[in-house]
Amino acid sequence: MNLQHLLPLSSQELHDWALEKDQQDTLRNFRERFYHPQHNEKPLIYLCGNSLGLQPKSAREAIDRELTTWQNYGVEGWFEGEESWLSYHRYCQQSLAKIVGALPEEVCPMNHLTVNLHLMWASFYQPTAQRYKVLTVAGDFPSDQYAIETHLKFRGYDPATALVEVAPREGEYTVRTEDLLDAIRQNADELALVCMSGLHYYTGQVYDMEAITALAHQYGIMVGFDLAHAAGNVPLRLHDWGVDFAVWCSYKYLNSGPGGVSGVFVHEKHHDASVLRLAGWWGYDEARRFEMTKGFVPMQGAAGWQLSTPNIMALAVHRASLALFEEAGIENLRTKSVELTGFLEVIIQRINQKAGTEKIRLMTPSNPAQRGCQLSLLIDNEGKKVFDYLTAQGIIGDWREPNCIRLSPIPLYNRFEDVWKVGEALENYGKFQA
Numbered sequence: 001m002n003l004q005h006l007l008p009l010s011s012q013e014l015h016d017w018a019l020e021k022d023q024q025d026t027l028r029n030f031r032e033r034f035y036h037p038q039h040n041e042k043p044l045i046y047l048c049g050n051s052l053g054l055q056p057k058s059a060r061e062a063i064d065r066e067l068t069t070w071q072n073y074g075v076e077g078w079f080e081g082e083e084s085w086l087s088y089h090r091y092c093q094q095s096l097a098k099i100v101g102a103l104p105e106e107v108c109p110m111n112h113l114t115v116n117l118h119l120m121w122a123s124f125y126q127p128t129a130q131r132y133k134v135l136t137v138a139g140d141f142p143s144d145q146y147a148i149e150t151h152l153k154f155r156g157y158d159p160a161t162a163l164v165e166v167a168p169r170e171g172e173y174t175v176r177t178e179d180l181l182d183a184i185r186q187n188a189d190e191l192a193l194v195c196m197s198g199l200h201y202y203t204g205q206v207y208d209m210e211a212i213t214a215l216a217h218q219y220g221i222m223v224g225f226d227l228a229h230a231a232g233n234v235p236l237r238l239h240d241w242g243v244d245f246a247v248w249c250s251y252k253y254l255n256s257g258p259g260g261v262s263g264v265f266v267h268e269k270h271h272d273a274s275v276l277r278l279a280g281w282w283g284y285d286e287a288r289r290f291e292m293t294k295g296f297v298p299m300q301g302a303a304g305w306q307l308s309t310p311n312i313m314a315l316a317v318h319r320a321s322l323a324l325f326e327e328a329g330i331e332n333l334r335t336k337s338v339e340l341t342g343f344l345e346v347i348i349q350r351i352n353q354k355a356g357t358e359k360i361r362l363m364t365p366s367n368p369a370q371r372g373c374q375l376s377l378l379i380d381n382e383g384k385k386v387f388d389y390l391t392a393q394g395i396i397g398d399w400r401e402p403n404c405i406r407l408s409p410i411p412l413y414n415r416f417e418d419v420w421k422v423g424e425a426l427e428n429y430g431k432f433q434a
């Protein structure tokens with residue numbers, strides 16, 4: 001939806017438009033299903049779901065239910081009760097599958113994100129003398145960089161030569177798809193794996209995962225994505241795209257709490273029990289796990305990569321949060337998200353228009369297909385001051401060194417009026433006037 005017609009409106013007219021949009025919003029009641037942190041006894045304008053999503057009110061009840069099971073059953077909680085813990089991951093698989101575009105058995109909630117990245121690498125980075133290189137985007141999230149470097153070193157390769165990093169062109173913020181594809185073609189004979197974010201944490205850019213996967217596969221290269229910033233944020237069709245593996249966390253857009261359980265996707269083409277993996281007993285065939293026999297027999301599907309006894313409290317919160325996605329519908333959420341973020345973009349364009357110069361630059365692509373909720377703002381010289389000013393006004397985004405403000409309106413709990421208030425605060429900051 002093109003929102004450019006909003007640019008010439010007065011602040012009052014824009015406010016009326018935002019209120020009207022909130023009124024018409026069929027998802028508006030979901031806001032009340034979350035706790036909103038307060039500032040001077042007023043709810044903060046929380047635009048930081050890209051880092052830590054808000055707490056669903058149902059989370060406490062979900063934990064409480066499992067505490068009661070623990071209280072009543074003790075260890076038998078694994079096997080007894082209406083919903084025994086033994087198969088708890090299954091209660092999340094359907095909803096997760098919808099969110100990432102997978103078959104239920106292709107996904108499993110487990111562990112933490114960086115741990116899962118290592119597990120996937122152990123299975124899907126299988127270098128040979130000819131093919132050992134890995135292609136990624138430059139400046140990916142540090143944990144991913146460390147994971148990749150250490151895996152290369154474990155296998156005896158020097159990251160300086162084994163890692164192909166694709167960076168934005170001089171003077172550009174985001175990586176062009178054509179450059180990524182060219183880099184795959186140029187290194188095709190030596191690449192074992194393409195592994196990168198699906199949505200970049202700093203710029204907010206969504207990469208063309210379908211095109212990257214299709215091209216890499218033409219050359220027999222494996223493909224994996226870190227979807228920390230994509231899961232629950234943008235449409236994903238991992239199964240249809242043929243992606244080999246993916247990992248994500250649940251504490252951002254999936255609102256499952258700090259350090260919440262991570263998730264993995266393993267395409268069904270890799271579900272054969274013979275696929276090498278780092279094994280643990282929780283990945284062992286569930287029906288026979290307690291026979292305690294020698295020799296690993298994996299569970300079918302992504303669940304066969306589980307390692308350890310799951311954290312049931314974390315899974316319970318995750319499940320409660322995923323239920324909200326089911327209820328709201330991911331297509332409806334995406335439709336609202338495109339408009340909310342589009343509105344934030346217009347708000348910033350208005351500030352620049354009034355200033356007569358581009359005071360606030362957006363690193364994030366303007367094309368909604370290449371972004372999710374997040375906009376990344378660059379403000380010369382005084383970015384940190386603007387960030388601190390917004391925070392003092394009760395507007396919570398986050399600051400990422402060296403000079404980026406990230407703001408993410410979230411369709412489940414943010415309103416158009418919240419975004420309008422960002423515009424008011426930026427105007428009141430004063431220094432942007434021409």
Ligand SMILES: Cc1ncc(COP(=O)(O)O)c(C=O)c1O
Nearest residue numbers: 112113114141143201226228249
């Ligand atoms: C893209 C990306 N990868 C990895 C991580 C690290 O995740 P974790 O600390 O859950 O392992 C994060 C967030 O912290 C992230 O945004």
Ligand SMILES: Nc1c(O)cccc1C(=O)C[C@H](N)C(=O)O
Nearest residue numbers: 050051052141201202228259400
């Ligand atoms: N994982 C985090 C944490 O443990 C503390 C504070 C922030 C985080 C984050 O998630 C950071 C986030 N991945 C980012 O995009 O910057």
